[in-house]
Amino acid sequence: MRIGELAERTGVSVRALRYYEEQGLLAAQRSESGQRHYEEHAVGRVRLIQQLYAAGISSASILEMLPCVVTGVGAPHVIDKLRGHRSSVVKQIEELQETLLQLDNVIVSATAAYETGRPCPPS
Amino acid sequence: MRIGELAERTGVSVRALRYYEEQGLLAAQRSESGQRHYEEHAVGRVRLIQQLYAAGISSASILEMLPCVVTGVGAPHVIDKLRGHRSSVVKQIEELQETLLQLDNVIVSATAAYETGRPCPPS
């Protein structure tokens, strides 16, 4: 498929896909005229990249661990890095859960305050 | 307390604290000479701001919802925004949990591959 279709199927912009290629994260075949052509599995790859980005992992780190993620084989130092990212993700989840509690707290009391007309500061 | 102490106690840089003030997120008393002085509760406020930033909420949004977070009173449209942020946080948590599973998967198979010498692609 061409870049536009990949963009549409993954929900990622064409610009972002070219950027991934620039960073070495996503390869493409080229037609004679220079247009990019992607295999089916590029869809999964793009989703994986997006997930890792969302986890706050930089493109340089993703680049380093991608072969390992794809092939399942990795040198010890790469595995160490993966473990490091793992614990950072765990930490992020914990922090977000705490934020969620705070937001809930605020939403409940603000809603109550509005409904009753009586301000009621969150605990 | 002065800005240096607040920075140390919150783990946030002096520069960042001044930036929060610039954005209207964090007020300070000023001494005659112009130095900032913070109350004790500024510590909690800074941590809250950091949490919201970590949840991907922009300073403009934080500014809008901060009075509500602090006082527990909010207009309906602010409460709506809070609910919007809440669901975005929930989504982030879910995505991070999925990422965690993927990382675990990779770590396990890469470790096994290294230990046995037999590459074993992740499922």
Add this chain to the structure above:
DNA sequence: GCTACCTCTGACGTTAGTGTCAGGTTTCTA
């Protein structure tokens, strides 16, 4: 073969949250 749409490269712009530096004032400690 015309038209509309897609794609190419290259380059500069954007946003957010700082880092850093300069040049000057204030506060603390010995």
Add this chain to the structure above:
DNA sequence: TAGAAACCTGACACTAACGTCAGAGGTAGC
């Protein structure tokens, strides 16, 4: 009271992941 350390404003720098634009060429339906 001197010197060190902390603080002030203002300004420019930086990073990351793109957005956007220009100008040119490629592709597909009729």
